[in-house]
Amino acid sequence: QQQVKQSPQSLIVQKGGISIINCAYENTAFDYFPWYQQFPGKGPALLIAIRPDVSEKKEGRFTISFNKSAKQFSLHIMDSQPGDSATYFCAARIDSNYQLIWGAGTKLIIKP
């Protein structure tokens, strides 16, 4: 199946808290999993990406956790800030291909 299921649809987190967004996939041929951040009126910007040979990747306050057996991956935003308020998309791709398959997005609001 070429779907990527993302949850939750929306998320409200207090400033300083941890934001967690989850994605699940079916196609075991996917081998590249990026997360994109999109602000209103802007294009998606690559935030962080992971390949299935590692279980976790951290860049600053952003961490991807990857569970190959469960076919799930998640984005964790530590010490969430109001500036992190945006829509986050997970995606997946077969590396020999080029089509990114996108999740439906999570609208994240960080309350001051």
Add this chain to the structure above:
Amino acid sequence: NAGVMQNPRHLVRRRGQEARLRCSPMKGHSHVYWYRQLPEEGLKFMVYLQKENIIDESGMPKERFSAEFPKEGPSILRIQQVVRGDSAAYFCASSPGVGYQGTQYFGPGTRLLVL
């Protein structure tokens, strides 16, 4: 290094008119992708082009939509005889290659409104 550029940023058309959306990829990128985004939804792949070639247009409606990436100049997404259902944000992305060279960088999008 300038990012992916798209113009116009906003476009208003009446039903039956033509819409032309332009995309200039990042310098050094020869692969261009077009996506459509409806409100509150993820992006949907439309077409993938390299210079002078359409590689995959499987996500593009067969009628009224066309895309090109000429040897010189920007990539163009053309929508003929627009209908209200064409109202959406259209994003262009570019990459230097595919596979491990295939990280896609997105432009700011063109928001098309059909009256």
